[in-house]
Amino acid sequence: DSGVTQTPKHLITATGQRVTLRCSPRSGDLSVYWYQQSLDQGLQFLIQYYNGEERAKGNILERFSAQQFPDLHSELNLSSLELGDSALYFCASSATVFTDTQYFGPGTRLTVL
């Protein structure tokens, strides 16, 4: 158990809908990362937050957004969902930004029908 929690574990929704994925980092970790794992793209970095502020962006679509709250949990919002958004979404956390190992949560499997 990495100490990173993600909810829900599975999510099934329809095209055009909006969903919110939630992540709680390990106790004491200030940095949160979101990654998407799909069959065609592999594991791709989406976005990073550090202590409530956006730190870096990767291959994140404009339909996707995220935030980190004062209690350090993070939410990834996916809107206008398309079939191609079906993937496993991972949250990871690390103590700081620069040198620490990222520990991953169990992931949320999103299926868009």
Add this chain to the structure above:
Amino acid sequence: AQKVTQAQTEISVVEKEDVTLDCVYETRDTTYYLFWYKQPPSGELVFLIRRNSFDEQNEISGRYSWNFQKSTSSFNFTITASQVVDSAVYFCALRDTGANSKLTFGKGITLSVRP
């Protein structure tokens, strides 16, 4: 741009065999970090090992060992006396120390250990 190549896609071994997973990376940074993660059939990503670019000492931890060679930009991972529970997808990842501390992953190697 950073890149991680895992040329092997699938490896199948019989229990108790040793197996080496290859990883080659590209980066322009002089300081960087390399990782191996394991993804068992249950789907979670489990951290295994980390190596800093300025520390080329190779180590052994239980049944795991790794061989980091900066000269060839390789970071290979060996499982000794493999077990069925080692069956998983193994990812090599690279991270620099810049402002963007994202992980760049390889495509993964599917390891099947047969009894």
